[in-house]
Amino acid sequence: MSNWLIAWRSIQQRKLPSILTALSMAMGVMLIVAVLTILGVVEDSFRNKSSLGYNMLIGAKGGSLQLTLNSVYYLSEPIENIPYDYYLEYLSPEQRDAEYGNSIQGYAYDATWQTLQADAALTGGGFGGTAALLDGFILEAAKQATAKQWDYSEFFQQLENKILPIEVGRKTKYHGYTGITIPLCLGDYFGRFRVVGTTPAMFDSLRFGKNASKEFRFSEGRNFQTWSEDHGFYEAVVGATVAREHNLQVGQEIAPSHGAADGDVHAKKFTVVGILASSGTPQDRGVFINMEGFYLMENHAKPITRGEIQPLTEFEETDASGRTLPLPIEQREVTAVLLRTREVIHAVFLENLVNEGNEAQAALPVAEIRKLFDLIVEPIRVLMLFLTTMICVVSGISILVSIYNSMSERRNEIAVMRALGAGRWTVGCIVLLESLILACGGGTCGWLFGHTLNWGAGPYIEEFTGVSVGFFDFAPSINVLALLGSQPTMKFELSMEFLLIPALVLLAAIVGFWPAVEAYRTDVAKSLGK
Amino acid sequence: MLELTNVEKSYLEPDGSRLAILDIPSFQLAAGEQTAMIGRSGCGKTTLLHVIAGISHADAGDIVLDKVQVRRLSEEARDRFRAHCIGYVFQTFNLLPGFSALENVILGMSFARGKRDVTRARELLNRVGLSHRATHKPVALSVGEQQRVAVARALANRPSLLLADEPTANIDPTNQQNVIDLIRNTCREENISLLIVTHAMEVADQFERIDRLEDINRVTQSKHGENTENTLAQPEVY
Ligand SMILES: Nc1ncnc2c1ncn2[C@@H]1O[C@H](COP(=O)(O)OP(=O)(O)O)[C@@H](O)[C@H]1O
Ligand SMILES: [Mg+2]
Numbered sequence A: 001m002s003n004w005l006i007a008w009r010s011i012q013q014r015k016l017p018s019i020l021t022a023l024s025m026a027m028g029v030m031l032i033v034a035v036l037t038i039l040g041v042v043e044d045s046f047r048n049k050s051s052l053g054y055n056m057l058i059g060a061k062g063g064s065l066q067l068t069l070n071s072v073y074y075l076s077e078p079i080e081n082i083p084y085d086y087y088l089e090y091l092s093p094e095q096r097d098a099e100y101g102n103s104i105q106g107y108a109y110d111a112t113w114q115t116l117q118a119d120a121a122l123t124g125g126g127f128g129g130t131a132a133l134l135d136g137f138i139l140e141a142a143k144q145a146t147a148k149q150w151d152y153s154e155f156f157q158q159l160e161n162k163i164l165p166i167e168v169g170r171k172t173k174y175h176g177y178t179g180i181t182i183p184l185c186l187g188d189y190f191g192r193f194r195v196v197g198t199t200p201a202m203f204d205s206l207r208f209g210k211n212a213s214k215e216f217r218f219s220e221g222r223n224f225q226t227w228s229e230d231h232g233f234y235e236a237v238v239g240a241t242v243a244r245e246h247n248l249q250v251g252q253e254i255a256p257s258h259g260a261a262d263g264d265v266h267a268k269k270f271t272v273v274g275i276l277a278s279s280g281t282p283q284d285r286g287v288f289i290n291m292e293g294f295y296l297m298e299n300h301a302k303p304i305t306r307g308e309i310q311p312l313t314e315f316e317e318t319d320a321s322g323r324t325l326p327l328p329i330e331q332r333e334v335t336a337v338l339l340r341t342r343e344v345i346h347a348v349f350l351e352n353l354v355n356e357g358n359e360a361q362a363a364l365p366v367a368e369i370r371k372l373f374d375l376i377v378e379p380i381r382v383l384m385l386f387l388t389t390m391i392c393v394v395s396g397i398s399i400l401v402s403i404y405n406s407m408s409e410r411r412n413e414i415a416v417m418r419a420l421g422a423g424r425w426t427v428g429c430i431v432l433l434e435s436l437i438l439a440c441g442g443g444t445c446g447w448l449f450g451h452t453l454n455w456g457a458g459p460y461i462e463e464f465t466g467v468s469v470g471f472f473d474f475a476p477s478i479n480v481l482a483l484l485g486s487q488p489t490m491k492f493e494l495s496m497e498f499l500l501i502p503a504l505v506l507l508a509a510i511v512g513f514w515p516a517v518e519a520y521r522t523d524v525a526k527s528l529g530k
Numbered sequence B: 001m002l003e004l005t006n007v008e009k010s011y012l013e014p015d016g017s018r019l020a021i022l023d024i025p026s027f028q029l030a031a032g033e034q035t036a037m038i039g040r041s042g043c044g045k046t047t048l049l050h051v052i053a054g055i056s057h058a059d060a061g062d063i064v065l066d067k068v069q070v071r072r073l074s075e076e077a078r079d080r081f082r083a084h085c086i087g088y089v090f091q092t093f094n095l096l097p098g099f100s101a102l103e104n105v106i107l108g109m110s111f112a113r114g115k116r117d118v119t120r121a122r123e124l125l126n127r128v129g130l131s132h133r134a135t136h137k138p139v140a141l142s143v144g145e146q147q148r149v150a151v152a153r154a155l156a157n158r159p160s161l162l163l164a165d166e167p168t169a170n171i172d173p174t175n176q177q178n179v180i181d182l183i184r185n186t187c188r189e190e191n192i193s194l195l196i197v198t199h200a201m202e203v204a205d206q207f208e209r210i211d212r213l214e215d216i217n218r219v220t221q222s223k224h225g226e227n228t229e230n231t232l233a234q235p236e237v238y
Helices: A003-013 A015-050 A064-071 A084-088 A093-100 A104-123 A129-147 A153-160 A240-246 A291-296 A346-356 A365-419 A424-465 A480-484 A496-521 B045-053 B075-085 B101-110 B118-127 B143-155 B173-189 B218-222 B224-233
Strands: A056-059 A178-190 A193-198 A218-221 A235-238 A270-276 A286-290 A336-341 A361-363 A477-479 A493-495 B002-012 B018-029 B034-038 B060-065 B086-089 B161-165 B193-197 B209-212
Touching: A003 A015, A003 A365, A003 A424, A015 A365, A015 A424, A015 A496, A056 A064, A056 A346, A056 A365, A064 A178, A064 A336, A064 A361, A064 A365, A084 A093, A178 A291, A193 A240, A193 A291, A235 A240, A240 A270, A286 A291, A336 A346, A346 A361, A361 A365, A365 A424, A365 A496, A424 A496, A424 B075, A493 A496, B002 B045, B018 B045, B018 B218, B034 B173, B045 B060, B045 B086, B045 B161, B045 B193, B075 B086, B086 B143, B101 B118, B101 B143, B118 B143, B143 B161, B143 B173, B161 B173, B173 B193
Parallel strands: A193 A286, A235 A270, B034 B193, B034 B209, B086 B161, B161 B193
Antiparallel strands: A056 A336, A056 A361, A178 A193, A178 A336, A218 A270, A235 A286, A477 A493, B002 B018, B002 B060
């Protein structure tokens, strides 16, 4: 009969205390597994978000964390905007030219150009020099503005002073380093969720997840378009969480509220054309509207007048065919730009280049997220692990108490075994094994409970975080060698859960030690027959 | 076979003085011989058995069993020697409550490493007439049955000496005779020496050899009166 069986029989003999102590150990281990898994999920989802598909944020000068919270997570207090023409510096010359086509200046320039061309055709000569072109341009700009009945007296003033609101021909300075460029216009809310004015590229071009390999999928509908026959500029796409919470369907109309969750509700309504499938990214919590529509909402046009002259409200222009015109770029601003640099190594260079200038700041979101993670999640992880470890230690102590309490009534049993020829070591060892069986048996149950819990909660976790958790998913791995020595040269990765095994054995040995010594020291002659 | 020479045992009193219990100039038991040891309560019978079994360490003298100097063995070796060569039956609480009758018998074997024989355990239970109760836990057995299991267990390792410390003190007379017969017959069959302590004269009278501990123990010979006081003053052990 092995010592294991003898230990097991002794546990069986005291069923209730044994079950209770093993159960408390099971609970402790279950909590550890749950905490490790939850922290793993949190870290995974952070990692998911680190693979945002972009590696740089451009925003107004200020805190880089604030910029990250706003433009990555759609959280925190809104931040300042950056000029639209600054944003244009990140676009290609072709894109920029196309954007300039939609500027007051552009309209004026076109008109001037046409007039001059007509004049030239009439006179049959040249344009009459650069001065004539410039004067004509200013004149025509004024004319154009008057024709459109814009109240831009200050703009005229500026024109007369030859201070142009946008620098014609300004270089697309940063374009050489950019791959994907996605502008964000923040400031509006839909319920508790942020409304994000952006371009369709947000879902067409952006990829997320590991190696930026995942596409955004729509559980219903499609991506919004810059302009559609049915809804004009007013199309919206909502994240999975938003759709669930507000019970939104494709085809429904939503009206963002201005400035805050309880701000004035805009008159303009956007039609939901798509609902994003849950991706575990912050996009789940966003309402994405077409930037063109965003600009056309009241209070969203940047007043280019200053002083007493009030900005135009409800700016909306239609062209000759009655089609709504987009807001001229002079009246636009963006809150942030999500950038994917052309090459990864461009990031640091571009970051310095941007931060040296005084127009905007560049932030590396992954670094910011890491900082955030270290700031918030890391202490929580340490605290949670500490607490759950304490629970296990307390369970260990309850094992100690249970075995120790039984020692007085077992003294005779131990003496009988000794009289039968069992050595001191053997009886001590049996008590240690008992502690080991209780701790590891309870631990195994706890591990199973924990993983069953994960398995049961898996669908919900996946729905809310986009991270899938199954029965056989283990807590994140760590380099075990790093625990032993300071600077490991080799890698031996093992899930943190496996550390539970040596930890439990150690705990069992520690709590079993004292009663084992008691057993070891039992005075056989005195204890026999008692 | 079993030979005690000048064996002394004393206990340390709380006041620091030594309380002598045993001083036995000579005691012998031949192989297969059976003897009943009688003596007043508290005169040191249990202590003597403990000393022979190596459960207690004698202060002086030689204890030789099967040519082995028990007193010279290390504790570990004594434990192993006990497992192999000595069977022990106590007055009460012989069995481990967590184990079935059969397991209790096997337990007797498992401490003597290498000797584990379930067939013999069943055979022994059969011999003590308890084969039908092999899977019962001690609580489900009567005291008489428990003692019979204890006898089976004591014999499990084919010891050369069986020590029985008032094995029938708590049993009714009919069962008492059964247990005594069982012990005597098996010891005879397996050529095991038997040293049985009893204070029941009807038990002792059945033996050809009877030893009075007071007669072979110098302590009780000389300090008779003092020791009586001691016995009265202290709670009895067995
Ligand atoms: N551990 C001990 N310490 C001190 N005295 C003891 C101890 N064990 C037994 N004694 C004393 O030794 C004497 C002999 O005890 P014991 O051998 O149990 O007697 P018996 O079995 O003959 O009744 C008794 O007086 C008892 O009180
Ligand atoms: Mg006694």
